[in-house]
Amino acid sequence: MSLVNFTAREITCKIVYYGPGRSGKTSNLQYIYGRVPQDRRGKMVSLATASDRTLFFDFLPIDLGSISGFTTKFQLYTVPGQVYYNATRKLVLQGADGVVFVADSQARRFDENMESLQNLQENLLAEGTDIRDMPLVYQYNKQDLPADLIMSPSELDDALNFRSVRSFSSDCLHGSGVFETLKGVSELVLQKLAAGAPA
Amino acid sequence: MSEDIRVMTAQLAADPTSLVFLPLAEALRQRKLLDAARKVVLAGLSRYPELADAHNLYGRILGDHGDFEQAFDEWGIALRLDPDHAGAHKGIGFLYFVAGKLDQALEHLQAAQATLPDDEGVAAAMARVREALELDGSDPGAPSPTGPARVVEETEDITEQVFAGLEGAENGLLLVDQHGQRLGGGLLSPAGQNVADRVAAHLAGVSREATRAARLLEMGDWETVTVESDDGNLHLASPTADTVLLVVRPSAIPLGRLAALSERAASAARAWLESLT
Amino acid sequence: MRALEPWVEQPLMTFLTESEARLTLLMTSAGQVVAQHGFTRAVDIMSAAALGAAIVSSTEEMARVLGVRPFRALTHQGESHGIFLSAFETPRGRWIGLVVYGQDTSLGLVQLFFDRMVDELTQGVPAEGGTKQVLAQDFESELHSSLRALFGR
């Protein structure tokens, strides 16, 4: 849950990048880390395996500056995508204010996207959260790959996006769509906050 | 008047709530326009009384003005608001250094260094204090090279007055205040070195620790702490609420006699402290 | 020292004075910072909190897998610094304390005064208020310009 400090006028929100293994969650954070000026971000913490897969999580705090008179900070997390890391995924998901579901656009990865999405829904439910109440956006990554290998955004929307949440095409390695995705999820998270927060 | 001061003054005039008063006052201070700097920071403080940076800056302005007493107060306020404020620690460390209270100076400089590990000014100041501390400890005859001469004279007088006629008044009796400052007596190590000030600085901490242990274990006020070691025995008592008395004797002297001597020295200290008030 | 809510301040201040801890962080089990002392950069605090919460969560999970009771506290004794990490229940949910201490104190003292702070914190919790408006409804334009500035666009 977002932490609001009325005395210091500060808001801190936790945003989790979710999705199957190798879909590009860490690349989102790495790109953001590279673009955001040093004085507005913390160190990027990565708990990864020797083969560079996320073992526990990646973590990047960024400082958005003042919004409506509140100093606003975002904590960006990724979860490990591999199926066998579900316990860790649950831990990272705890207390999330918003979720970016990063799907791999490659057609051969479709089942994994589906599985991961179901897993997200289950894990949220286990924490007592209905996925419909969670600020959520989709990101269809790797749209830069040859067209015969990937599904188009509209095909992916049809197949995965039953609830018609906002979706963004991206190529995280080169940065296209990363900013738009973060903007999209930020809006939803702050809209929820604007609608009323615990005093 | 330089351009940056002009710009910041205009900013502040347009928005009196702006925190630009801090860099503005600092710029004025650096140009030795101390009265103007003082006015700006006081106006800022009236709006932001809980801003440690502003109290720190006011402390610096007062310090530049030579008003060390008030500067000390302002840095004290800054530290109450932000116990890690490096600037305030630096300032207080400097004042302690000037007053010859080297241990306290070092303590505050260390605190400043913890926040600013790369600050060359702090490192240099610490080196100076350490050097002074070493001189102080190794040369018992000479007056403190850094402390005002008055302090040294006073200590000598006190020794005469407090423990006159008592056994070991110059080398095995020490009266210390709650800040670890030596009030009277002297102490030599078994090797004959003057260790009075060094030990005095530690005694305040021991006394606080004893008070805390007795309080938390619900044992009431502490009365004495006795320590035996191969080279000698130490006896610690608290003649008044804010002083500590240390008596040191070779281990051949029975602990009972140590306690009796401590008792006599404590009444002498009490009588002397009362005569001051 | 900074605390999110005023009632946390006094117990934390007593703990800091008595334990002589260098750094202290109180956070929710999700890694959100509730109070801190000794850190300089807000973003470093968030990293420490994220890692602290992760360590506690994963050791609790390990205890579950091993079929033992959850660990009361985790400690690491380095050459010049020690780290103490412990989770506790409050009426506001599960919180975690992360303490870094130096050689001027000891693990025993940190543990002793930490336990006392937890008692004070759990007794001193005021009732939670209702909901309160945080952001103006028109925050979007500010958010967009903040993000644009952040990304250099």
Place this chain on the structure above:
Amino acid sequence: MTALYLESLEGLTRLRGVAGAMVVSADDGLVVAESLMEGIPGDAVAALAASLMRRMGTTVSAAGFSRPSFMHLQAARGALLVVPAGPDILLIAIGDRHINLGLARIEMLQAAEQLG
């Protein structure tokens, strides 16, 4: 090892005025073994006594003396006794005002020698 500790501690707690005895690690002030009467807060005694002993040790060393072999804190309503047993271990006894100090000191020094 723990059995040996407990035996020594129980011997100490039989002395007049002693309400508890414990073996404590010197550096971190944590309890290794204890024999306490009800109501004695073992953790607090261990942490506070070890901390006082450590500070006293620094003071004694600043005075140019060797490591303390015995420490006694006397307070209005109780007493704490501390004896190092080897480099990392302390033997601690807590008692009331009427503790038989002489006997307790000798017993503790003997026990410390055995344990060390």
